[in-house]
Amino acid sequence: MTDALDAVARLFVNDGLSEDEIARQAALYGPLADDVRALIPLAVQTRAGDDDVRQAREHLAAAMELLGRTKEDHPFGTRFNDNGNFRVWGNAVMGLRNAIAPLHRINHDPDGRVWADFHLHVGFEGPAGHTHGGVSALVLDQLLGDAARVGGSPGMTGTLTLRYRKPTPLGDLHGEAKLDRTEGRKAFVTGHISGPHGICVEAEGIFIKPHWPVEDGRDRNQTR
Numbered sequence: 500m501t502d503a504l505d506a507v508a509r510l511f512v513n514d515g516l517s518e519d520e521i522a523r524q525a526a527l528y529g530p531l532a533d534d535v536r537a538l539i540p541l542a543v544q545t546r547a548g549d550d551d552v553r554q555a556r557e558h559l560a561a562a563m564e565l566l567g568r569t570k571e572d573h574p575f576g577t578r579f580n581d582n583g584n585f586r587v588w589g590n591a592v593m594g595l596r597n598a599i600a601p602l603h604r605i606n607h608d609p610d611g612r613v614w615a616d617f618h619l620h621v622g623f624e625g626p627a628g629h630t631h632g633g634v635s636a637l638v639l640d641q642l643l644g645d646a647a648r649v650g651g652s653p654g655m656t657g658t659l660t661l662r663y664r665k666p667t668p669l670g671d672l673h674g675e676a677k678l679d680r681t682e683g684r685k686a687f688v689t690g691h692i693s694g695p696h697g698i699c700v701e702a703e704g705i706f707i708k709p710h711w712p713v714e715d716g717r718d719r720n721q722t723r
């Protein structure tokens with residue numbers, strides 16, 4: 500576990516940014532990720548011909564060259580400031596700077612329930628016209644993990660059990676989760692994803708607080 504501990508410690512950084520600077524960066528890089536996100540379904544669905552695709556790729560190559568001139572050589576990790584403003588902008592499910600992240604916001608109710616309304620575009624397809632089962636697992640892992648954290652028992656996913664009750668459509672979906680109980684370092688959480696015709700996937704998770712001395716004090720109603 501030493502390597503993991505080292506990586507977590509290295510990427511768990513108080514970067515001392517002011518709230519203004521965080522807001523400036525969010526306003527700069529958030530829309531960039533939104534643009535890249537909008538490209539993904541276009542790559543799947545465009546019917547552009549040879550010349551237009553060639554031209555589009557030249558534009559994209561120019562953009563990549565520009566963005567690649569200065570870049571970090573490590574993942575985003577968890578960054579925070581003295582106000583306890585935590586940022587997980589690289590997170591695969593809700594990272595503000597991550598174009599594959601399908602969730603914009605996870606909401607927290609006073610009773611501990613966490614929930615999100617989100618949209619899965621055609622880039623998340625598994626069975627024809629439906630959500631890939633691994634994508635449902637991805638979203639539920641985050642939602643259940645967040646419910647454990649909000650319930651006061653943050654932890655790593657130990658076991659995640661899913662029951663796919665009916666095919667999950669693409670498009671507008673709802674997910675939610677709630678801490679059920681704790682036993683020592685273990686948090687037992689349940690949740691589900693539902694679509695227009697009801698619950699599609701149910702989940703049970705066991706989240707285990709590692710021995711690592713990592714505290715996660717993100718705001719209860721955090722945005723990405």
Ligand SMILES: CCCCCCCCCCCCCC(=O)SCCNC(=O)CCNC(=O)[C@H](O)C(C)(C)COP(=O)(O)OP(=O)(O)OC[C@H]1O[C@@H](n2cnc3c(N)ncnc32)[C@H](O)[C@@H]1OP(=O)(O)O
Nearest residue numbers: 640641644645653654655656657658705707709710713714
């Ligand atoms: C502060 C922490 C913050 C973390 C980040 C929050 C992010 C929030 C959002 C994140 C969302 C995204 C989240 C992600 O994507 S997290 C990424 C996916 N998950 C991982 O990579 C986890 C990898 N595994 C580990 O790190 C360790 O194995 C863990 C930490 C899980 C346990 O290693 P540890 O050495 O600590 O365990 P122990 O041997 O002392 O056993 C302790 C107890 O646990 C029981 N047990 C053990 N393993 C399992 C298991 N797999 N299922 C069920 N139960 C298990 C065991 O029987 C014992 O029970 P008992 O005998 O006491 O009854």
